[in-house]
Amino acid sequence: MARLRWQSKHVEVWHGDAREVAAQQEPGSFSLAILDGPYAMQKAAWDRMKVRDLPDWYAPHLDDVGRLCGPSATLYLWNTAEGWATLHPGIVARWWSFVGMIVWCKGRSGAMLTDAVWPEAGEYCAYYVRGEPAARAGECRTNQWRTSPAMFDRETMKSGRMSRPMPNSANPHRERLHPCQKPLAFAERMVRASTRPGERIWAPFGGTCREAVAVETMARKDPAEARYCVTAEIDEDGRGYLDAVCRQLDGHGIAPPDPRQPALF
Numbered sequence: 001m002a003r004l005r006w007q008s009k010h011v012e013v014w015h016g017d018a019r020e021v022a023a024q025q026e027p028g029s030f031s032l033a034i035l036d037g038p039y040a041m042q043k044a045a046w047d048r049m050k051v052r053d054l055p056d057w058y059a060p061h062l063d064d065v066g067r068l069c070g071p072s073a074t075l076y077l078w079n080t081a082e083g084w085a086t087l088h089p090g091i092v093a094r095w096w097s098f099v100g101m102i103v104w105c106k107g108r109s110g111a112m113l114t115d116a117v118w119p120e121a122g123e124y125c126a127y128y129v130r131g132e133p134a135a136r137a138g139e140c141r142t143n144q145w146r147t148s149p150a151m152f153d154r155e156t157m158k159s160g161r162m163s164r165p166m167p168n169s170a171n172p173h174r175e176r177l178h179p180c181q182k183p184l185a186f187a188e189r190m191v192r193a194s195t196r197p198g199e200r201i202w203a204p205f206g207g208t209c210r211e212a213v214a215v216e217t218m219a220r221k222d223p224a225e226a227r228y229c230v231t232a233e234i235d236e237d238g239r240g241y242l243d244a245v246c247r248q249l250d251g252h253g254i255a256p257p258d259p260r261q262p263a264l265f
Contacts (some may be wrong), residue, residue, distance in 0.1 A: 005246060008219075010229065013231055032074050036078040036205050040080075055087060069202070073133055075091070076128075076194075103145065104186070184214055200228045202231075211231055212231045215227050
């Protein structure tokens with residue numbers, strides 16, 4: 001059974017099945033949903049499926065999103081290009097209108113080690129709306145989003161284990177706690193661009209709960225910018241994502257912004 005792990009005036013972090021948490025939410029009460037679930041890339045226990053299986057896996061969660069989001073809302077879906085193409089028909093069939101695609105340009109250091117002629121060095125986020133959501137174009141200068149490797153490494157949650165040295169490097173690194181962590185700046189940008197203060201965000205596949213950390217950080221910096229985020233993480237492989245997230249939300253480990261890094265890039 002899902003249980004509440006951390007709560008403030010602006011954030012709920014649940015441990016358990018997102019569908020159980022969704023059943024407790026008021027229909028139509030959310031203005032934004034951010035889905036960052038399985039990619040079918042075999043990265044972890046929760047990702048061990050075929051791409052062709054993604055529509056069936058996501059279907060009940062997309063139904064929950066449709067029920068929980070109001071008539072004017074925004075949906076972001078992170079995935080691979082192939083995963084998005086597989087899921088897209090089911091999303092538009094649920095009355096979401098496709099707006100565009102955001103590309104996280106990782107550069108050569110982020111290239112996936114495959115035998116493809118053109119190794120994929122990015123992740124993709126499809127952007128959908130229904131009604132007239134609170135999109136603010138001034139927050140969205142480009143659909144190509146980048147981070148500096150140093151900044152992203154600085155905020156990435158690490159485990160206590162050491163990984164193998166990267167190619168062309170003699171130094172091993174601490175393993176990432178989660179294989180799919182997104183930059184905190186991306187979560188904050190989506191929240192600012194697609195919600196107004198006081199509105200609610202649904203993030204059913206929490207992982208390292210970037211949306212919750214972004215919302216809590218925004219509220220602490222400026223109460224006038226406060227939103228409310230509900231997120232859930234089932235934590236199937238037992239690596240302790242939520243323990244680390246709760247420590248961050250308690251105020252230990254939310255990295256201050258790097259003054260050398262522009263807010264939008």
